[in-house]
Amino acid sequence: MSKFHVYDPARAERILRVLRSAGIQYREKAHFIYVPCPFHGGRSLGFWIHKSGRRAKCWKCEHETDWNGYADKMGLRRIDDLDDEDAGYSMRALDQLLDGGGDEDEEELAPVALPNGMRSWTGSWRRLRANFLTELGVFRWYDDISRYERILFPLTFQHEVVGWQAGRGNPKGRYWKRDPKYRASEPFPSKYTFFGLDQVRRTRALVLVEGIYDCLRLWQNGIPAWANLGAKSVWTAEKAELVRGRTRLELLVTAFDVDSDGKRATQMVREDLGDDLRILRARLPKDTDGDYHDVGSSPQRWVRGLRTDMRDAGWDGRFRLYPLVRSYNEQRFRRLR
Numbered sequence: 390m391s392k393f394h395v396y397d398p399a400r401a402e403r404i405l406r407v408l409r410s411a412g413i414q415y416r417e418k419a420h421f422i423y424v425p426c427p428f429h430g431g432r433s434l435g436f437w438i439h440k441s442g443r444r445a446k447c448w449k450c451e452h453e454t455d456w457n458g459y460a461d462k463m464g465l466r467r468i469d470d471l472d473d474e475d476a477g478y479s480m481r482a483l484d485q486l487l488d489g490g491g492d493e494d495e496e497e498l499a500p501v502a503l504p505n506g507m508r509s510w511t512g513s514w515r516r517l518r519a520n521f522l523t524e525l526g527v528f529r530w531y532d533d534i535s536r537y538e539r540i541l542f543p544l545t546f547q548h549e550v551v552g553w554q555a556g557r558g559n560p561k562g563r564y565w566k567r568d569p570k571y572r573a574s575e576p577f578p579s580k581y582t583f584f585g586l587d588q589v590r591r592t593r594a595l596v597l598v599e600g601i602y603d604c605l606r607l608w609q610n611g612i613p614a615w616a617n618l619g620a621k622s623v624w625t626a627e628k629a630e631l632v633r634g635r636t637r638l639e640l641l642v643t644a645f646d647v648d649s650d651g652k653r654a655t656q657m658v659r660e661d662l663g664d665d666l667r668i669l670r671a672r673l674p675k676d677t678d679g680d681y682h683d684v685g686s687s688p689q690r691w692v693r694g695l696r697t698d699m700r701d702a703g704w705d706g707r708f709r710l711y712p713l714v715r716s717y718n719e720q721r722f723r724r725l726r
Protein backbone atom coordinates (compact mmCIF):
# COMPACT_ATOMS: atom_id res chain seq x y z
CA MET A 390 0.00 0.00 0.00
CA SER A 391 1.23 3.42 -0.84
CA LYS A 392 2.46 5.40 2.11
CA PHE A 393 0.43 8.30 0.79
CA HIS A 394 -2.88 6.74 1.65
CA VAL A 395 -3.26 7.78 5.21
CA TYR A 396 -4.37 11.30 5.88
CA ASP A 397 -2.04 12.58 8.52
CA PRO A 398 -2.22 16.09 9.95
CA ALA A 399 1.45 15.89 10.90
CA ARG A 400 2.39 15.27 7.30
CA ALA A 401 0.19 18.14 6.17
CA GLU A 402 2.06 20.31 8.60
CA ARG A 403 5.38 19.13 7.15
CA ILE A 404 4.24 19.95 3.63
CA LEU A 405 3.16 23.40 4.73
CA ARG A 406 6.45 23.94 6.49
CA VAL A 407 8.37 23.08 3.33
CA LEU A 408 6.25 25.47 1.28
CA ARG A 409 6.73 28.23 3.81
CA SER A 410 10.47 27.78 4.04
CA ALA A 411 10.74 27.72 0.24
CA GLY A 412 8.80 30.99 0.15
CA ILE A 413 6.04 29.54 -2.00
CA GLN A 414 2.74 31.34 -1.92
CA TYR A 415 -0.11 29.06 -0.91
CA ARG A 416 -3.66 29.01 0.32
CA GLU A 417 -4.91 26.33 2.63
CA LYS A 418 -8.35 24.75 2.79
CA ALA A 419 -9.65 21.82 4.77
CA HIS A 420 -7.88 19.01 2.95
CA PHE A 421 -6.10 20.86 0.17
CA ILE A 422 -3.26 23.26 -0.33
CA TYR A 423 -3.33 25.56 -3.38
CA VAL A 424 -0.11 26.75 -4.99
CA PRO A 425 0.95 28.12 -8.40
CA CYS A 426 1.32 25.36 -10.99
CA PRO A 427 4.96 24.68 -11.85
CA PHE A 428 4.02 22.59 -14.88
CA HIS A 429 2.46 25.26 -17.02
CA GLY A 430 3.99 28.12 -15.09
CA GLY A 431 0.83 29.91 -14.03
CA ARG A 432 0.90 32.42 -11.20
CA SER A 433 -2.58 31.85 -9.85
CA LEU A 434 -3.07 29.32 -7.09
CA GLY A 435 -4.64 26.80 -9.44
CA PHE A 436 -2.63 23.74 -8.52
CA TRP A 437 -4.01 21.74 -5.63
CA ILE A 438 -2.13 19.30 -3.42
CA HIS A 439 -4.06 16.99 -1.17
CA LYS A 440 -2.71 17.29 2.37
CA SER A 441 -1.85 13.61 2.44
CA GLY A 442 0.49 14.32 -0.45
CA ARG A 443 -1.05 11.49 -2.40
CA ARG A 444 -2.66 13.56 -5.14
CA ALA A 445 -2.00 16.86 -6.80
CA LYS A 446 -3.49 18.41 -9.91
CA CYS A 447 -3.68 21.64 -11.88
CA TRP A 448 -7.13 22.98 -12.68
CA LYS A 449 -5.84 24.66 -15.78
CA CYS A 450 -3.30 22.40 -17.55
CA GLU A 451 -4.71 19.34 -15.83
CA HIS A 452 -1.28 17.98 -15.02
CA GLU A 453 -1.84 15.29 -12.43
CA THR A 454 0.76 14.01 -10.00
CA ASP A 455 1.41 13.68 -6.28
CA TRP A 456 3.61 15.50 -3.76
CA ASN A 457 6.75 13.78 -5.06
CA GLY A 458 6.02 14.86 -8.63
CA TYR A 459 5.49 18.42 -7.47
CA ALA A 460 8.54 18.30 -5.19
CA ASP A 461 10.79 16.98 -7.97
CA LYS A 462 9.66 19.74 -10.27
CA MET A 463 10.24 22.39 -7.60
CA GLY A 464 13.44 20.95 -6.15
CA LEU A 465 11.80 20.28 -2.78
CA ARG A 466 12.10 17.28 -0.49
CA ARG A 467 10.14 14.13 -1.34
CA ILE A 468 7.68 12.66 1.11
CA ASP A 469 10.03 9.99 2.47
CA ASP A 470 12.60 12.62 3.28
CA LEU A 471 9.99 14.71 5.02
CA ASP A 472 8.84 11.78 7.09
CA ASP A 473 12.39 10.76 7.92
CA GLU A 474 13.21 14.26 8.91
CA ASP A 475 10.49 14.23 11.49
CA ALA A 476 11.39 10.88 12.98
CA GLY A 477 13.55 12.10 15.81
CA TYR A 478 11.91 15.49 15.80
CA SER A 479 11.24 15.22 19.47
CA MET A 480 14.90 14.55 20.12
CA ARG A 481 16.04 17.43 17.97
CA ALA A 482 13.67 19.61 19.86
CA LEU A 483 15.51 18.47 22.95
CA ASP A 484 18.79 19.67 21.46
CA GLN A 485 17.23 23.06 20.93
CA LEU A 486 16.09 23.13 24.51
CA LEU A 487 19.50 22.27 25.84
CA ASP A 488 21.60 24.37 23.52
CA GLY A 489 19.52 27.43 22.89
CA GLY A 490 18.11 30.23 24.85
CA GLY A 491 19.80 32.86 26.86
CA ASP A 492 23.22 33.97 27.89
CA GLU A 493 24.46 32.58 31.18
CA ASP A 494 25.98 35.90 32.15
CA GLU A 495 22.79 37.82 31.75
CA GLU A 496 21.05 38.48 34.97
CA GLU A 497 17.67 38.29 33.34
CA LEU A 498 17.50 35.00 31.51
CA ALA A 499 16.19 35.18 28.01
CA PRO A 500 12.93 33.28 27.87
CA VAL A 501 13.33 29.87 26.31
CA ALA A 502 10.44 29.10 24.04
CA LEU A 503 9.31 25.60 23.34
CA PRO A 504 10.02 24.77 19.71
CA ASN A 505 7.01 24.75 17.44
CA GLY A 506 4.76 21.79 17.91
CA MET A 507 5.90 21.07 21.44
CA ARG A 508 4.11 21.66 24.66
CA SER A 509 4.79 20.68 28.20
CA TRP A 510 2.88 17.96 29.99
CA THR A 511 2.65 17.42 33.69
CA GLY A 512 1.44 13.87 34.05
CA SER A 513 2.78 10.78 35.74
CA TRP A 514 5.30 8.55 34.01
CA ARG A 515 5.19 4.81 34.41
CA ARG A 516 4.95 4.35 38.16
CA LEU A 517 6.21 7.79 39.02
CA ARG A 518 3.58 10.18 40.30
CA ALA A 519 3.05 13.51 38.59
CA ASN A 520 3.66 15.49 41.79
CA PHE A 521 6.82 13.60 42.55
CA LEU A 522 8.19 14.38 39.08
CA THR A 523 7.21 18.01 39.38
CA GLU A 524 8.88 18.42 42.77
CA LEU A 525 11.95 16.69 41.45
CA GLY A 526 12.24 19.22 38.68
CA VAL A 527 12.32 16.99 35.64
CA PHE A 528 11.26 18.48 32.36
CA ARG A 529 8.45 16.81 30.44
CA TRP A 530 7.26 17.62 26.98
CA TYR A 531 4.99 16.34 24.26
CA ASP A 532 5.36 17.05 20.60
CA ASP A 533 2.55 17.10 18.12
CA ILE A 534 4.57 15.49 15.37
CA SER A 535 5.96 12.38 17.03
CA ARG A 536 3.01 12.35 19.40
CA TYR A 537 4.48 10.92 22.49
CA GLU A 538 5.65 12.07 25.80
CA ARG A 539 9.27 12.70 26.57
CA ILE A 540 10.92 13.19 29.88
CA LEU A 541 14.34 14.62 30.58
CA PHE A 542 16.62 13.74 33.46
CA PRO A 543 19.67 15.91 33.99
CA LEU A 544 22.81 14.21 35.29
CA THR A 545 24.95 16.22 37.64
CA PHE A 546 28.43 15.92 39.03
CA GLN A 547 29.38 18.26 41.84
CA HIS A 548 26.20 20.20 41.13
CA GLU A 549 26.97 20.92 37.52
CA VAL A 550 24.87 19.40 34.80
CA VAL A 551 27.24 17.07 32.96
CA GLY A 552 24.77 15.12 30.87
CA TRP A 553 21.23 14.00 30.55
CA GLN A 554 19.06 11.09 29.61
CA ALA A 555 15.69 11.48 27.95
CA GLY A 556 13.07 8.78 28.08
CA ARG A 557 10.05 8.23 25.89
CA GLY A 558 6.59 7.89 27.32
CA ASN A 559 3.58 6.25 25.77
CA PRO A 560 4.56 4.09 22.77
CA LYS A 561 1.63 5.14 20.63
CA GLY A 562 3.09 7.94 18.63
CA ARG A 563 3.79 7.76 14.95
CA TYR A 564 7.54 7.40 15.14
CA TRP A 565 7.94 5.40 18.28
CA LYS A 566 9.55 2.51 16.42
CA ARG A 567 12.12 4.75 14.84
CA ASP A 568 12.77 7.10 17.68
CA PRO A 569 14.90 5.71 20.47
CA LYS A 570 13.24 4.78 23.73
CA TYR A 571 16.04 6.49 25.55
CA ARG A 572 18.53 8.99 24.39
CA ALA A 573 21.50 10.23 26.32
CA SER A 574 23.91 13.08 26.05
CA GLU A 575 27.18 12.59 24.25
CA PRO A 576 29.37 12.07 26.17
CA PHE A 577 27.35 10.27 28.77
CA PRO A 578 29.15 10.52 32.10
CA SER A 579 28.32 7.03 33.32
CA LYS A 580 31.94 6.04 33.98
CA TYR A 581 32.60 8.68 36.58
CA THR A 582 29.31 9.68 38.14
CA PHE A 583 26.15 8.17 39.55
CA PHE A 584 22.68 9.48 38.97
CA GLY A 585 21.68 10.81 42.36
CA LEU A 586 25.18 11.65 43.57
CA ASP A 587 24.24 15.25 44.37
CA GLN A 588 20.64 14.54 45.30
CA VAL A 589 21.20 11.88 47.93
CA ARG A 590 24.20 12.77 50.04
CA ARG A 591 25.49 12.40 53.58
CA THR A 592 23.48 9.24 53.84
CA ARG A 593 24.72 6.21 55.73
CA ALA A 594 22.78 3.70 53.67
CA LEU A 595 22.20 3.50 49.97
CA VAL A 596 20.76 1.22 47.33
CA LEU A 597 22.76 0.99 44.13
CA VAL A 598 20.58 0.29 41.09
CA GLU A 599 21.20 0.18 37.37
CA GLY A 600 18.99 2.78 35.79
CA ILE A 601 17.56 6.20 36.49
CA TYR A 602 14.02 4.91 36.55
CA ASP A 603 14.94 2.28 39.16
CA CYS A 604 16.48 5.01 41.25
CA LEU A 605 13.46 7.30 40.97
CA ARG A 606 11.15 4.49 41.94
CA LEU A 607 13.07 4.10 45.20
CA TRP A 608 13.25 7.83 45.87
CA GLN A 609 9.49 8.05 45.47
CA ASN A 610 9.25 5.47 48.22
CA GLY A 611 11.63 7.25 50.56
CA ILE A 612 14.63 5.03 49.91
CA PRO A 613 18.08 6.55 49.30
CA ALA A 614 19.51 5.31 46.01
CA TRP A 615 21.97 6.05 43.26
CA ALA A 616 21.90 4.69 39.74
CA ASN A 617 25.12 3.25 38.37
CA LEU A 618 23.82 4.19 34.88
CA GLY A 619 24.46 0.70 33.62
CA ALA A 620 25.93 -2.51 34.95
CA LYS A 621 29.41 -3.99 34.82
CA SER A 622 30.80 -1.92 31.95
CA VAL A 623 30.35 1.30 33.89
CA TRP A 624 31.42 0.18 37.33
CA THR A 625 34.86 1.78 37.49
CA ALA A 626 37.69 2.42 39.93
CA GLU A 627 36.75 6.11 39.91
CA LYS A 628 33.27 5.28 41.08
CA ALA A 629 34.53 2.95 43.78
CA GLU A 630 36.76 5.81 44.94
CA LEU A 631 33.81 8.17 44.87
CA VAL A 632 31.90 5.92 47.25
CA ARG A 633 34.91 5.53 49.55
CA GLY A 634 36.03 9.13 49.51
CA ARG A 635 32.90 11.20 49.28
CA THR A 636 30.39 9.40 51.41
CA ARG A 637 29.83 8.30 54.95
CA LEU A 638 28.23 5.11 53.79
CA GLU A 639 28.06 2.21 56.14
CA LEU A 640 25.57 0.08 54.25
CA LEU A 641 25.37 -0.42 50.51
CA VAL A 642 22.62 -2.59 49.04
CA THR A 643 23.14 -3.66 45.44
CA ALA A 644 20.04 -4.16 43.32
CA PHE A 645 21.27 -4.69 39.80
CA ASP A 646 19.18 -6.45 37.19
CA VAL A 647 19.25 -10.24 37.38
CA ASP A 648 21.23 -10.93 34.22
CA SER A 649 24.88 -11.75 33.61
CA ASP A 650 25.95 -8.09 33.44
CA GLY A 651 24.07 -7.28 36.61
CA LYS A 652 25.51 -10.27 38.46
CA ARG A 653 29.02 -9.34 37.42
CA ALA A 654 28.47 -5.75 38.54
CA THR A 655 27.26 -7.03 41.91
CA GLN A 656 30.49 -9.04 42.30
CA MET A 657 32.67 -6.13 41.27
CA VAL A 658 31.09 -3.79 43.80
CA ARG A 659 31.65 -6.34 46.52
CA GLU A 660 35.29 -6.89 45.49
CA ASP A 661 36.02 -3.16 45.36
CA LEU A 662 34.17 -2.01 48.45
CA GLY A 663 33.61 -5.07 50.60
CA ASP A 664 36.48 -4.15 52.92
CA ASP A 665 35.23 -0.60 53.45
CA LEU A 666 31.56 -1.02 54.16
CA ARG A 667 28.82 -3.50 54.62
CA ILE A 668 27.37 -4.73 51.34
CA LEU A 669 24.10 -6.58 50.93
CA ARG A 670 22.42 -7.79 47.80
CA ALA A 671 18.69 -7.21 47.31
CA ARG A 672 16.78 -10.19 45.99
CA LEU A 673 14.62 -9.04 43.16
CA PRO A 674 11.17 -10.59 42.86
CA LYS A 675 9.95 -12.62 39.90
CA ASP A 676 6.92 -11.83 37.82
CA THR A 677 4.16 -14.31 37.03
CA ASP A 678 6.19 -15.75 34.15
CA GLY A 679 9.07 -16.46 36.49
CA ASP A 680 11.23 -13.71 35.03
CA TYR A 681 12.99 -11.35 37.37
CA HIS A 682 11.73 -7.83 37.71
CA ASP A 683 14.09 -4.93 37.75
CA VAL A 684 13.75 -2.48 40.61
CA GLY A 685 11.68 -0.04 38.59
CA SER A 686 9.05 -2.58 37.65
CA SER A 687 8.94 -4.43 40.95
CA PRO A 688 5.66 -4.58 42.83
CA GLN A 689 5.02 -1.89 45.40
CA ARG A 690 5.01 -4.45 48.17
CA TRP A 691 8.59 -5.46 47.28
CA VAL A 692 9.75 -1.86 47.35
CA ARG A 693 8.21 -1.37 50.78
CA GLY A 694 9.84 -4.62 51.89
CA LEU A 695 13.22 -3.35 50.77
CA ARG A 696 12.77 -0.32 52.98
CA THR A 697 11.93 -2.51 55.94
CA ASP A 698 14.93 -4.75 55.27
CA MET A 699 17.21 -1.72 55.24
CA ARG A 700 15.82 -0.55 58.56
CA ASP A 701 16.44 -4.04 59.93
CA ALA A 702 20.00 -3.83 58.63
CA GLY A 703 20.60 -0.70 60.67
CA TRP A 704 19.58 2.23 58.45
CA ASP A 705 17.98 4.98 60.52
CA GLY A 706 15.32 5.64 57.89
CA ARG A 707 16.43 9.18 57.18
CA PHE A 708 16.03 10.28 53.62
CA ARG A 709 16.54 13.75 52.27
CA LEU A 710 16.37 14.51 48.59
CA TYR A 711 18.10 17.61 47.22
CA PRO A 712 16.84 19.25 44.04
CA LEU A 713 17.78 17.59 40.80
CA VAL A 714 19.53 20.66 39.47
CA ARG A 715 20.59 23.95 40.96
CA SER A 716 22.23 26.65 38.92
CA TYR A 717 21.38 28.24 35.65
CA ASN A 718 20.19 25.00 34.16
CA GLU A 719 17.67 24.55 36.86
CA GLN A 720 16.24 27.96 36.18
CA ARG A 721 16.00 27.09 32.55
CA PHE A 722 14.20 23.86 33.27
CA ARG A 723 11.88 25.59 35.68
CA ARG A 724 11.01 28.12 33.08
CA LEU A 725 10.22 25.43 30.59
CA ARG A 726 8.07 23.39 32.84
Ligand SMILES: [Zn+2]
Nearest residue numbers: 426429447450
Ligand atom coordinates in the same frame (compact mmCIF):
# COMPACT_ATOMS: atom_id res chain seq x y z
ZN1 LIG B 1 -0.83 23.69 -14.65
